Amino acid sequence: MKMKKLAAVALAVVMSVSMLAGCGSSNDKKSAESSTSANGTATVKTAKDGVLTMATNATFPPYESYEGNDIVGIDADIAKAIADKLGLKLEIQDMEFNSIITAVQSGKADLGLAGMTVTDERKQSVDFTDSYATGIQSVIVKEGSSIKSIDDLKGKKIGVQLATTGDIYAKDDFGEENVEEYNKGADAVMALTSGKIDAVIIDNQPAKAFVKTTDGLQILDTDYVQEDYAAAIQKGNTDLLNAVNGALKELKEDGTIQKILDKYIK
Numbered sequence: 001m002k003m004k005k006l007a008a009v010a011l012a013v014v015m016s017v018s019m020l021a022g023c024g025s026s027n028d029k030k031s032a033e034s035s036t037s038a039n040g041t042a043t044v045k046t047a048k049d050g051v052l053t054m055a056t057n058a059t060f061p062p063y064e065s066y067e068g069n070d071i072v073g074i075d076a077d078i079a080k081a082i083a084d085k086l087g088l089k090l091e092i093q094d095m096e097f098n099s100i101i102t103a104v105q106s107g108k109a110d111l112g113l114a115g116m117t118v119t120d121e122r123k124q125s126v127d128f129t130d131s132y133a134t135g136i137q138s139v140i141v142k143e144g145s146s147i148k149s150i151d152d153l154k155g156k157k158i159g160v161q162l163a164t165t166g167d168i169y170a171k172d173d174f175g176e177e178n179v180e181e182y183n184k185g186a187d188a189v190m191a192l193t194s195g196k197i198d199a200v201i202i203d204n205q206p207a208k209a210f211v212k213t214t215d216g217l218q219i220l221d222t223d224y225v226q227e228d229y230a231a232a233i234q235k236g237n238t239d240l241l242n243a244v245n246g247a248l249k250e251l252k253e254d255g256t257i258q259k260i261l262d263k264y265i266k
């Protein structure tokens with residue numbers, strides 16, 4: 001009888017401890033690592049307890065750009081939806097585009113989400129989640145430009161955002177000496193407007209956003225390269241990869257991803 005009672009007390013203690021852990025505060029390390037969040041989703045270990053840290057480069061509308069002090073766009077909304085599913089708070093870190101992979105590799109950020117194209121080269125450094133969107137590299141020129149097709153770019157000065165796939169393809173196809181690298185796509189577009197360069201190669205949605213807000217530019221009617229966008233995750237972090245892929249799957253199935261895309265791409 002005595003033994004039984006003791007066991008019951010012990011069980012009650014264990015239960016209340018685990019219940020506490022279950023709805024534990026976000027700064028309790030153990031609970032963040034091994035408990036379940038309020039909505040029942042198993043939580044994963046992240047760079048900062050209770051927080052999903054997203055590394056991005058907010059120069060890339062409609063995927064990520066500033067609205068006042070806030071970073072808004074498709075990637076910000078998708079990351080927020082993923083964080084909600086995982087019972088985590090979202091924190092966005094803005095950095096240079098070519099620092100994102102390093103931030104993810106070093107574990108400073110959990111997720112690189114930046115309209116980032118899945119490439120074999122990047123796969124050597126990070127893992128990619130399932131794709132959530134597609135992109136196309138397009139070419140912006142001045143209205144009335146003699147450049148009418150990809151072939152016309154030969155020997156012309158091409159502006160790109162540093163370390164993007166546009167940069168890589170342009171150098172491969174037209175020679176390094178013909179490619180001008182800028183920190184931001186918008187800087188390349190400014191250089192095009194002022195006549196410093198002849199064309200800009202950049203993803204189609206930002207291209208549309210830039211052309212809309214700048215006079216005298218047009219996008220060539222050609223699809224240079226088709227791409228898949230995905231989130232980058234630290235290599236070998238399969239717990240986080242699986243958790244994010246699980247969240248993405250649900251968000252695709254319940255129409256959330258499409259809703260977010262439609263909100264920004266009209």
Ligand code: ARG
Pocket residue numbers: 056057058059060063064097114115116117118135161163164165166203227
């Ligand atoms: N899709 C291109 C790439 O992955 C460009 C992405 C640029 N993204 C940004 N947030 N600036 O290289």
